[in-house]
Amino acid sequence: MRFELVPMPDGVGARPRDGRGYPVPAITPWQDGEPQFALTDHGRSADCALERRCSVCGEFLPRGPVWRVVGPAESAAIAAALAEGRPYRNLAPTMEGPGHRACMLYAAMVCPYLARPNARRRAGAADGGDELVAAAVRGAARGGLGAVVGFGDYEYAVTEDRVLFRFLDLVEFLPHESADEHLAELRAELARGSTRTHGR
Incomplete structure (x- = not known):
């Protein structure tokens, strides 16, 4: 689905x-006037963590559940836990920050790497130094099912060279093979007005 058609x-x-x-x-850094989508800016990510702001739109995250997009390994682990009727807990920190439900549904649909299992991170993106931190291994195919996942809360730590997040208390699991599957859910979320809509 063309990105300009996504609500x-x-x-x-x-x-x-x-x-x-x-x-x-x-949280995306800029170099020479161009955004570096495959990288995460340390300062911008730290500001979002400290001020409880969405990592996609940068606006305030109200107290309550937050969302993130996960890859196939975590998606499979969540699905297995739910199928077995046990709580899902992942104590491993991640550099991927939280966001609004609508923003994460949108990001899952628009970002080529998140949207399709055969998509690859752009190879050759330069890893940053103190301020620019690589978000994922470039050139690797995503593979498997991704998911938009809601959590009751999150913790964070800001270190000298990275910002780490840990998500707690699973509240929603929306798996996808192709993120276009979330179109109806995104439209419904925007209609509910959890965030303001733009041009739709």
């Missing part, structure tokens, strides 16, 4: 755009 939360619509028109997430 956009208003906070995302207010973000700067790249030359193609893609909105640039709040």
